[in-house]
Amino acid sequence: MMRKLRIGMIGYKFMGKAHSNAYRSLPMFFPDAVKPEMTAICGRNEDAVKLAASQFGWMSTETDWRELIARDDIDVIDINAPSNAHKEIALAAAKSGKHIFCEKPLALSLHDARDMLVAAEEAGIKHMTGFNYRFSPAVQLVKKLIESGRLGTIYHFRAWFLQDWIMDPAFPLVWRLQKDIAGSGSHGDLGAHLIDLAHYLVGEIDEVIGMSETFIKERPLAEVMTGLSAKGNKNAPKGKVTVDDATLFMARFKSGALGSFEATRFAAGHRSTNSFEINGSLGSVKFDFERMNELDVYFTSDDKDVQGFRRVLATDPPHAYAEAWWPPGHTIGFEHTFIHEMLEFTTAIAEDRQPEPNFRDGVQCQAVLEAVECSIEERRWVKISEL
Structure with a gap:
């Protein structure tokens, strides 16, 4: 090896x-x-x-x-x-x-x-x-609950990725706001993650219908850009924002489940709220990446006098990756998802198999992104198979 x-x-x-x-x-x-x-x-x-x-x-x-x-x-x-x-x-x-x-x-x-x-x-x-x-231990737990049948037939996947870092109209025109560089705005940047989580957990999407908006049409040209921050002069010449500030769409999965997706950079107070809820015939789960070590779980089989969402802390075995990190209850963070991701990548190369997610997953996500854009432009439901 x-x-x-x-x-x-x-x-x-x-x-x-x-x-x-x-x-x-x-x-x-x-x-x-x-x-x-x-x-x-x-x-x-x-x-x-x-x-x-x-x-x-x-x-x-x-x-x-x-x-x-x-x-x-x-x-x-x-x-x-x-x-x-x-x-x-x-x-x-x-x-x-x-x-x-x-x-x-x-x-x-x-x-x-x-x-x-x-x-x-x-x-x-x-x-x-x-x-x-995908590589958050709590998300891995959701995958396990679905594949084992403990949530039953999946009816709903609703997801939202909310940020607020460009709400100031004086925030500069960074590359993420230019279609020829970024491809799209919140839709491709944030929505892509939601789409991949949906594919990973619930399965392929069959058709979509959406809407989007660009709230701030022009911004001062940027002088310095680093990550999600930038510097500029509010009196500097302005350039056109050519991507969406917010995109919402509904979806029907091939399994028959229904989905709703919201991605925006104009949700005041939300620094990076990446969340989803899944409802099945035997239970539900709720996840918020701002509390990434936790998963809210509900089972219909619980006795009626104690039914309700329970908080599961996914930080110790048998939860995914837990054996590599800290004692039970000691949490991990954003950076650990990349470590787990690179573990999958390097291990797959060593084992002579394709890692997951791979370019096929990237293509599948891109197909949904473009189907939503087509739906917005043509104001109709669009099947992924059309593209």
Whole structure:
């Protein structure tokens, strides 16, 4: 069994830091796992990427992703650059025989996402899409409850991802608000996570109908952008916001279950409320990532005098990943989902299987995203099979 994987990472800001932390932490807490070797990090700004390499623990730097991919001391290409760069980098990495980890959304369009999947499969490489919320122990518990039948027939999946970080009209026009770079706004950034959780837990979506709104049409041009923060002058020239600020849609699953989805960056007081509720014939579950170690569970089989939602703390065995972390009741955080994600990725490569979620899941998510956009434009129900 291989003992290490040499990583070349493209991107060094928000997700770059999260991925770097995961690579560094993985061998400490999962000593039997394949060790990621942080070989090279790549970014266009030479000074900034060198600083990131020093801070995060990378061995070398590149300023041209093509040179990174061409290196013979790299096994894996990790793509966490903006969405408009994903396809070109992934196609080149696949052609060179490198395994690929790519952040979501997989691409700017379903057509591009499908091209990426075809290239990866033809190259025979391993590929993974970065849907990290699957790897919360509480979400893993939901999966277990559904697959074991303890929630019965699933009737409803309702989900909402609420943020408020761009509510100020003077907040600068960052790349996430530009369609040609990001692909979409809250829909693709936040809604993509909800869609993947729905696919993972409930199954494929059959048809959708949606609506969206851009509340602030223009914003001052940004001077500095870092992750979800930015600096600018409110009196600076303005640019057009070309993505949605909020998108809501309803869905019907192939199983017959019904779904509702809400993604917005205009929910005052919600820093990052990523939540869902699932209702089945034998029970229900409620999850909120702001309290990610907890799951509210209800079973209809409980005696009537004690029926009600119970709080389950998913921090100790037999809950997923618990054996690697702290004593019972000692919680974990956002960064741990990435560590679990990288555990799946590196283990799958070592075991010669495709990791989950992979590019197929990324394509499936992209199909729903585009079906919702089509529905909004044409004001009708849209079947995923139409695309």
